[in-house]
Amino acid sequence: MRFYGSMVLFLCAWIYAQQDTITMDIAVSTDKTLPIGVINFEMDKSNWSKLEEKPEKTLARDFNLSGRFSAIELEQYNLLKLSQGRAKHYVTGKLSMSDGHAKLECKLYATASKETVKGFVYTSSVEQVRASLHKCADNVVYQLWGVYGFASTQMAWVRKVEGKKQIFVADYDGFRKKQITSHNSVNFMPAWGSDNSKIYFTSLRNGKPQIFERSLAGNTDKLVFPKLDQTFSPSVNPKDGTLLFANIGQSGADIWQGNPQTGSASRLIYTTSIEVSPSWSPHGTAFLYSSDRGGQPQIYMALRDGSDVQRITFFGKYNESAVWSPDGDRIAYCSMDNGKLNIYTSGIDGNNVQKLTFEGNNENPTWSPDGMSIAFSSDRSGSPQIYIMRRDGSGVTRITNTGENSSPVWANLTKGGIP
Amino acid sequence: MKTVVKVIAVSVALFLFACAKKKEAVEVEPPQAKQRAESYQQPTRQEASKEDPLEAERRRLEELMNRIMADDIYFEYDQSTLTAAAKDILVEVGDILKRENRFTILTEGHTDERGTESYNMGLGMRRADAVVNFLVNYGVAAGRMTKVSYGEEQPKASGSSEESFAQNRRAAFRVKANN
Numbered sequence: 001m002r003f004y005g006s007m008v009l010f011l012c013a014w015i016y017a018q019q020d021t022i023t024m025d026i027a028v029s030t031d032k033t034l035p036i037g038v039i040n041f042e043m044d045k046s047n048w049s050k051l052e053e054k055p056e057k058t059l060a061r062d063f064n065l066s067g068r069f070s071a072i073e074l075e076q077y078n079l080l081k082l083s084q085g086r087a088k089h090y091v092t093g094k095l096s097m098s099d100g101h102a103k104l105e106c107k108l109y110a111t112a113s114k115e116t117v118k119g120f121v122y123t124s125s126v127e128q129v130r131a132s133l134h135k136c137a138d139n140v141v142y143q144l145w146g147v148y149g150f151a152s153t154q155m156a157w158v159r160k161v162e163g164k165k166q167i168f169v170a171d172y173d174g175f176r177k178k179q180i181t182s183h184n185s186v187n188f189m190p191a192w193g194s195d196n197s198k199i200y201f202t203s204l205r206n207g208k209p210q211i212f213e214r215s216l217a218g219n220t221d222k223l224v225f226p227k228l229d230q231t232f233s234p235s236v237n238p239k240d241g242t243l244l245f246a247n248i249g250q251s252g253a254d255i256w257q258g259n260p261q262t263g264s265a266s267r268l269i270y271t272t273s274i275e276v277s278p279s280w281s282p283h284g285t286a287f288l289y290s291s292d293r294g295g296q297p298q299i300y301m302a303l304r305d306g307s308d309v310q311r312i313t314f315f316g317k318y319n320e321s322a323v324w325s326p327d328g329d330r331i332a333y334c335s336m337d338n339g340k341l342n343i344y345t346s347g348i349d350g351n352n353v354q355k356l357t358f359e360g361n362n363e364n365p366t367w368s369p370d371g372m373s374i375a376f377s378s379d380r381s382g383s384p385q386i387y388i389m390r391r392d393g394s395g396v397t398r399i400t401n402t403g404e405n406s407s408p409v410w411a412n413l414t415k416g417g418i419p
Numbered sequence: 420m421k422t423v424v425k426v427i428a429v430s431v432a433l434f435l436f437a438c439a440k441k442k443e444a445v446e447v448e449p450p451q452a453k454q455r456a457e458s459y460q461q462p463t464r465q466e467a468s469k470e471d472p473l474e475a476e477r478r479r480l481e482e483l484m485n486r487i488m489a490d491d492i493y494f495e496y497d498q499s500t501l502t503a504a505a506k507d508i509l510v511e512v513g514d515i516l517k518r519e520n521r522f523t524i525l526t527e528g529h530t531d532e533r534g535t536e537s538y539n540m541g542l543g544m545r546r547a548d549a550v551v552n553f554l555v556n557y558g559v560a561a562g563r564m565t566k567v568s569y570g571e572e573q574p575k576a577s578g579s580s581e582e583s584f585a586q587n588r589r590a591a592f593r594v595k596a597n598n
Contacts, residue, residue, distance in 0.1 A: 253544060274541030290538060334535055407536070
């Protein structure tokens with residue numbers, strides 16, 4: 001009798017286990033980070049008031065945001081603390097001025113032996129010291145991980161100026177921001193050109209949504225598809241620079257592909273439903289988009305010519321604005337639950353869903369060029385601001401503090417970022 | 420009752436428009452129509468005196484029509500189906516448009532701030548589509564109507580309350596008088 005009882009129990013458990021379940025991890029750090037010491041820099045007595053912050057602060061933030069390191073910040077070398085924190089390496093250096101030029105010496109040391117692993121020297125104007133520190137951080141990533149970091153990259157986003165949305169470009173950590181658009185209308189949905197020399201964006205300046213191109217070296221905006229009526233949400237092919245975008249047709253919105261040089265364009269995905277938010281795969285061979293052909297927006301994938309459409313998301317009623325990770329193995333997207341948007345990632349087959357955010361509305365995920373981090377906008381503090389988190393949702397850091405900031409898009413990794 | 424007021428208003432307006440073609444200038448006080456959104460710039464008296472009186476009159480009538488058609492069409496959350504109240508307003512709008520061929524209309528589709536920017540652009544257009552399709556079926560020539568989506572970018576009411584959201588889920592009209 002007891003045997004049958006346990007049989008029944010076993011069967012129940014077995015049947016339960018057979019049911020389709022979707023695992024969802026909450027955002028605790030699952031990726032290991034490498035501890036690294038950051039020791040205060042030696043600074044000569046020159047006037048450093050033009051520096052936004054002490055060199056070690058910039059460097060420590062770069063390490064923490066890299067998704068690879070956790071910085072142990074120390075005023076001076078302390079073997080005990082570095083060992084307790086399991087930091088096998090530390091970085092420190094010297095900042096001095098000679099002939100009006102700032103000289104930044106930055107060295108990576110082995111903790112136990114205090115031997116130099118690699119040293120870097122940069123000479124620049126005081127204003128460029130920050131850029132040199134980012135280069136140093138990238139070099140340390142390269143020394144210890146063998147890959148290119150993103151500390152020297154930029155980010156574009158939408159910021160409100162006198163109540164109007166304008167496109168801004170800044171260092172990825174939010175510093176040194178510069179206003180790009182100034183037309184007194186709504187300017188939004190930015191996307192970087194494949195070589196980072198241009199920004200594509202949508203503007204309502206002509207009374208309807210239209211995609212414009214802005215060269216960062218110039219100050220004029222070019223209407224990209226003059227023959228089309230209403231276009232928005234551009235995505236740039238990383239290989240050939242062509243655009244995918246949404247075009248409002250006779251019924252709903254469709255996905256189109258076009259050449260921003262010639263202005264020619266053609267339809268790729270068209271139904272009577274709403275198709276928006278196209279996003280190229282890392283090599284431009286396929287793309288993601290959202291469609292509500294099933295009633296509510298869900299993420300789909302198609303090959304570059306619009307063929308072989310597959311639905312990716314099945315969990316949740318409202319899944320939108322998907323972006324492909326640089327390695328091509330995962331997607332990040334927004335999902336609405338209980339009226340709030342949150343950021344999720346999943347495999348490209350839609351499995352292995354991970355919820356990354358839990359507070360407020362969280363939108364517009366964008367991957368760092370190495371896929372280690374995700375930037376997004378969130379209203380968790382009461383106003384929309386930009387944040388960066390590790391790809392597992394841990395280490396959330398706010399990078400904008402004033403005004404209203406949204407829709408971040410990370411620039412591409414430029415060639416030859418590492419000396 | 421409302422319909423009657425509107426039809427009278429339109430008749431008065433059109434009568435005056437016809438008169439304006441003969442007379443130099445006519446003072447038209449708009450009837451007790453609702454105050455329309457601030458975006459309509461009234462020509463100042465000085466500007467008006469400089470321009471062609473007929474043109475001034477055309478603009479005045481265009482403004483009057485915009486006030487008459489100031490009622491927005493409201494939608495349920497994440498929906499683009501027309502409610503009974505919406506259809507009542509659209510019948511009035513359709514009657515006015517059928518009566519007077521000189522006017523063309525732009526239908527704007529708007530959403531509340533919930534959901535993503537991109538999807539809301541699509542949803543705004545779907546709302547404009549629903550309105551225009553209704554009017555076409557009611558007998559208004561499709562060629563007289565254009566539509567645009569502003570998604571969540573041009574809210575009528577600010578704030579994140581249910582009341583604001585309800586005000587912002589709408590389709591609105593902009594009327595233009597052709598010469």
